[in-house]
Amino acid sequence: MHNERIEFPNSAPEPLLIVGSVAYDDIITPTETGARVLGGSASYASLAASYFTAPRLVGVVGKDFEEKDRERFRLHGIDTEGVATDFSGPTLYWRGKYQENYNRRDTLDIQLGVFEHFRPELPAAWLETPYVLLANIAPELQLHVLEQVKKPRFVVADSMDLWINIARPALEQVIARADMFVVNDSEAEELTGEKNLINAGARLRDFGAKTVVVKKGEHGAMLFHEDGLFALPAYPVTRLLDPTGAGDSFAGTLLAVLAALQRTDFGAIKTAMLYATAVASLTVEAFSCDRLEGAGAEEIAARVKRLRAMVQLDD
Numbered sequence: 001m002h003n004e005r006i007e008f009p010n011s012a013p014e015p016l017l018i019v020g021s022v023a024y025d026d027i028i029t030p031t032e033t034g035a036r037v038l039g040g041s042a043s044y045a046s047l048a049a050s051y052f053t054a055p056r057l058v059g060v061v062g063k064d065f066e067e068k069d070r071e072r073f074r075l076h077g078i079d080t081e082g083v084a085t086d087f088s089g090p091t092l093y094w095r096g097k098y099q100e101n102y103n104r105r106d107t108l109d110i111q112l113g114v115f116e117h118f119r120p121e122l123p124a125a126w127l128e129t130p131y132v133l134l135a136n137i138a139p140e141l142q143l144h145v146l147e148q149v150k151k152p153r154f155v156v157a158d159s160m161d162l163w164i165n166i167a168r169p170a171l172e173q174v175i176a177r178a179d180m181f182v183v184n185d186s187e188a189e190e191l192t193g194e195k196n197l198i199n200a201g202a203r204l205r206d207f208g209a210k211t212v213v214v215k216k217g218e219h220g221a222m223l224f225h226e227d228g229l230f231a232l233p234a235y236p237v238t239r240l241l242d243p244t245g246a247g248d249s250f251a252g253t254l255l256a257v258l259a260a261l262q263r264t265d266f267g268a269i270k271t272a273m274l275y276a277t278a279v280a281s282l283t284v285e286a287f288s289c290d291r292l293e294g295a296g297a298e299e300i301a302a303r304v305k306r307l308r309a310m311v312q313l314d315d
Helices: 041-049 067-075 113-117 139-148 161-166 168-177 185-192 197-205 246-261 266-283 290-295 297-311
Strands: 016-019 023-028 033-039 055-062 079-086 092-098 105-111 131-134 154-158 180-184 211-215 221-225 228-232
Touching (some): 016 246, 041 055, 131 139, 131 246, 154 246, 161 185, 185 211, 197 221, 211 266, 221 266
Antiparallel strands (some): 023 033
16 A cells, blocks of 8 residues: 655645546456456546545445445545445446457446446535546536536546447537546547547547547557647556556546646646556556555656656657
8 A cells, every 4th residue: 555645846736536436346357357356437546646646536335335445545545525325235346358368358247236326426625626537437427527516627538438329419518528538549439430540539629628638558648739749658568467447547647647737738748648657557467456556656656767768769
């Protein structure tokens, strides 16, 4: 467990609101299996963000949620006042299997439990949180959060192919109201109809979000911004165990670094992407959030340094 944060010169981290799912997962990979491990978009995002600021977590858990998992959040300085406990049923459960190349996963079972009726309500003291991450949940719920927050400084929205297929109108409303939209390459293509990723990223900015980040998994990420285009390779991982939550960790870190820097300009976002890529690379090296929790600020800083060296050109 860690209790240290990565600090940036001349900055004081501002609060970050993270709204998403908290779940238990059963995960089958080509090499190992993880049974009843902590998962959910908000779990990964908040633990990743905790290295840079004090996240405020909003979600719901059921009667089966274990105190030891709640304690994992507390040990990372995550405020869980916004995590409701619904004793009427179990916590969201997902069971999935990854194929040999890890590029595809199949959902074998999903039981919504208390998440089926989840409607995020923010604590009164959190309504003016300056930085807001709408993690991967139904767009209608993301919009419900946006109706509650008061003049946020920067909103990042994440999503997935499911919502493109079944809730596209609401998703487009979310994108239009977000400052940044984070999406993977196949989802960017599906949303825009563009086969070329550069064209897809540019088109996504026309949806309303001024900034778009397209995740490409093992091939890195691309930033589409009014001040230019930026591409970053993935960190060279040598032991891939479980890709679950890597995208959520990426998004959580991305916004947390901006909250720590108190800047959202092109340069700040590029810096945030370096850290987000490093933290995401840690996530895939173990089941659940285990590697995130145990890595520590020093390991993250070392990976960022290596990434910088990979993209730095000598004069």
